[in-house]
Amino acid sequence: MALIALLAGDGIGPEVTAAACTVLGALALDLRFEEAPVGGAAYRVAGHPLPPETLALAERADAVLFGAVGDPAFDALERTMRPEQAILGLRKELGLFANLRPARMFAGLEDASALRPEIAGRIDLMIVRELTGDVYFGDKGRGLTRTGLREGHDLMRYDEVEVARIARTGFEIARTRSRRLTSVDKANVLETSQLWREVVNEVARDFRDVTLSHMYCDNAAMQLVRDPGQFDVIVTGNLFGDILSDQASMCVGSIGLLPSASLDSEGKGLFEPIHGSAPDIAGQGKANPCAAILSAAMMLRTSLRMPEPAGRIEAAVAAAIAGGARTADLGGTLSTGAMTDAVLAALG
Numbered sequence: 001m002a003l004i005a006l007l008a009g010d011g012i013g014p015e016v017t018a019a020a021c022t023v024l025g026a027l028a029l030d031l032r033f034e035e036a037p038v039g040g041a042a043y044r045v046a047g048h049p050l051p052p053e054t055l056a057l058a059e060r061a062d063a064v065l066f067g068a069v070g071d072p073a074f075d076a077l078e079r080t081m082r083p084e085q086a087i088l089g090l091r092k093e094l095g096l097f098a099n100l101r102p103a104r105m106f107a108g109l110e111d112a113s114a115l116r117p118e119i120a121g122r123i124d125l126m127i128v129r130e131l132t133g134d135v136y137f138g139d140k141g142r143g144l145t146r147t148g149l150r151e152g153h154d155l156m157r158y159d160e161v162e163v164a165r166i167a168r169t170g171f172e173i174a175r176t177r178s179r180r181l182t183s184v185d186k187a188n189v190l191e192t193s194q195l196w197r198e199v200v201n202e203v204a205r206d207f208r209d210v211t212l213s214h215m216y217c218d219n220a221a222m223q224l225v226r227d228p229g230q231f232d233v234i235v236t237g238n239l240f241g242d243i244l245s246d247q248a249s250m251c252v253g254s255i256g257l258l259p260s261a262s263l264d265s266e267g268k269g270l271f272e273p274i275h276g277s278a279p280d281i282a283g284q285g286k287a288n289p290c291a292a293i294l295s296a297a298m299m300l301r302t303s304l305r306m307p308e309p310a311g312r313i314e315a316a317v318a319a320a321i322a323g324g325a326r327t328a329d330l331g332g333t334l335s336t337g338a339m340t341d342a343v344l345a346a347l348g
């Protein structure tokens with residue numbers, strides 16, 4: 001029986017993970033759930049956003065199902081104690097360097113996209129985001145300039161091994177899709193990106209069957225709304241991938257639709273929607289649970305090697321949406337619970 005660490009977190013995290021668990025429960029799979037507090041919820045009860053017991057559970061579980069962290073009540077805390085540190089800590093401690101964020105247009109949802117329907121209809125892409133390096137993990141600090149001005153810094157840094165392993169993931173995924181890989185960087189101005197591009201080109205020699213192109217991040221952001229159909233797999237760094245995936249979500253209708261898998265070198269992983277804790281709608285039953293439900297499907301397919309129920313969940317979400325089920329973010333009126341019911345009904 002597979003052990004799932006259930007880390008619901010803050011804001012809408014508990015609402016959307018509950019929806020995901022309801023859907024998993026309907027499939028009567030051989031899964032056991034163990035819950036632990038994380039983020040602001042953990043800070044409240046244990047004085048730390050990532051208590052050792054929570055990390056230990058995540059380490060011994062077969063997979064982690066994660067909601068979101070972030071709570072405005074803790075905005076004044078120093079950075080290392082903020083709820084968001086919990087997800088960064090989990091990614092680093094568990095070695096989850098590869099973050100897969102698929103974005104595809106669901107049939108019938110073109111009207112919800114920020115793009116024209118004929119453009120939105122072509123979207124089916126995978127963002128492969130490096131997850132344990134870059135400015136989120138480089139040296140950070142505050143100080144004073146020589147003239148007494150307050151300053152802050154976050155070092156952008158990658159080494160060649162970190163770039164090569166995420167590039168390899170990008171190429172391998174491209175091989176399972178249409179064999180087109182776009183590496184996104186900012187090599188015109190960043191030394192880190194020049195190393196990134198150099199190493200991606202070196203790794204490309206082992207994947208001659210994949211067509212590699214390079215694009216600067218600012219252009220990629222523009223192309224994502226101009227002609228997203230040109231992209232199949234995008235491989236990029238932590239910061240650029242974070243931003244581009246939120247943007248991609250609006251191209252397909254809502255941030256409430258995009259799931260993610262964060263994987264280590266053996267395929268063990270943490271599965272979470274790409275969105276945050278959404279304090280503006282927390283506790284109101286407004287959250288779209290689809291991203292969390294689809295994250296549970298990614299968990300089944302990727303870490304637990306259960307492709308059949310994963311496919312059933314994905315098909316049920318698509319069928320519910322095709323049948324007109326819409327939460328407020330998609331222009332509809334369904335609550336989180338009613339949207340989950342629509343998915344359950346489509347599950348049969």
Ligand SMILES: NC(=O)C1=CN([C@@H]2O[C@H](COP(=O)(O)OP(=O)(O)OC[C@H]3O[C@@H](n4cnc5c(N)ncnc54)[C@H](O)[C@@H]3O)[C@@H](O)[C@H]2O)C=CC1
Nearest residue numbers: 068069070071084087256275276277278280281287288329
């Ligand atoms: N992995 C994580 O735990 C993440 C945590 N955060 C944290 O979450 C908190 C809020 O951050 P924001 O920048 O507001 O980003 P957010 O993703 O939480 O929300 C952005 C906007 O999207 C909406 N939204 C998000 N998820 C939705 C859903 N499932 N259904 C319908 N609407 C949804 C929200 O209502 C809000 O208007 C912050 O503390 C942030 O640091 C942000 C991103 C990821």
Ligand SMILES: CC(C)CC(=O)C(=O)O
Nearest residue numbers: 084087088136242274275
């Ligand atoms: C705490 C943030 C780095 C999380 C985030 O925005 C993300 O992973 O998408």
Ligand SMILES: [Mg+2]
Nearest residue numbers: 242243246274
């Ligand atoms: Mg983000």
